[in-house]
Amino acid sequence: MKRIILAAIAVMVFSFANAQKTRFGVKGGLNLTSFSGGNYYDTKSLVGFQVGGFAEIKVIERLAIQPEVLFSTQGAKFDGGSFGDYDNKLNYINVPVLAKFFITKQFTVEAGPQLGFLVSAKQDGHDAKDIYKSVDTGFNFGAGYNFTDNVSVNLRYTVGLSNIADYNTDTVQQYYDSPKNSVLALTLGYKF
Numbered sequence: 001m002k003r004i005i006l007a008a009i010a011v012m013v014f015s016f017a018n019a020q021k022t023r024f025g026v027k028g029g030l031n032l033t034s035f036s037g038g039n040y041y042d043t044k045s046l047v048g049f050q051v052g053g054f055a056e057i058k059v060i061e062r063l064a065i066q067p068e069v070l071f072s073t074q075g076a077k078f079d080g081g082s083f084g085d086y087d088n089k090l091n092y093i094n095v096p097v098l099a100k101f102f103i104t105k106q107f108t109v110e111a112g113p114q115l116g117f118l119v120s121a122k123q124d125g126h127d128a129k130d131i132y133k134s135v136d137t138g139f140n141f142g143a144g145y146n147f148t149d150n151v152s153v154n155l156r157y158t159v160g161l162s163n164i165a166d167y168n169t170d171t172v173q174q175y176y177d178s179p180k181n182s183v184l185a186l187t188l189g190y191k192f
Helices: 002-019 172-177
Strands: 022-036 046-060 063-078 086-102 107-123 135-146 151-160 180-191
Touching (some): 022 151, 046 180, 086 135, 135 180
Antiparallel strands (some): 022 180, 046 063, 063 086, 107 135, 135 151
16 A cells, blocks of 8 residues: 555656746736735725745646735825824735636736745834734635736735734634735746
């Protein structure tokens, strides 16, 4: 039985290694970010950017796995009432891993989880890293268009799944009311 399992694993690894074609690339673009959650429905959007690299690993002809490492500026603008508006600016290193399906050679759709690591946080220009959690989770949905074999454009929405504020959410209502990242990104990519 052990030999059968090892033989099956060897065949799958060999098939996967032969079937895959890996290409590397760089990408960058604009973010439109805000916070979502019950108590954060009225936050205003901030414009930011993201830049980084990716690998496109073809599994089969129409399916690829695309891990990425991105530096992303995120956050939200709050209405401070009589104190005026203030910005919460958060910088993350995001690591999404996407399943990318080629509808045609030009059009793609993608989805997958993301893990984000907080690099810095500023609230109205002052350090606020201690009021945010150091790790964020999210889920990405997107679509892309390949102009050539090397140049592509992508539109992606990231739904925040975890509370980013540094306090515990013990009940469903507390989780619902907690702030979560919400990011719409338009990027241009180049594959080598």
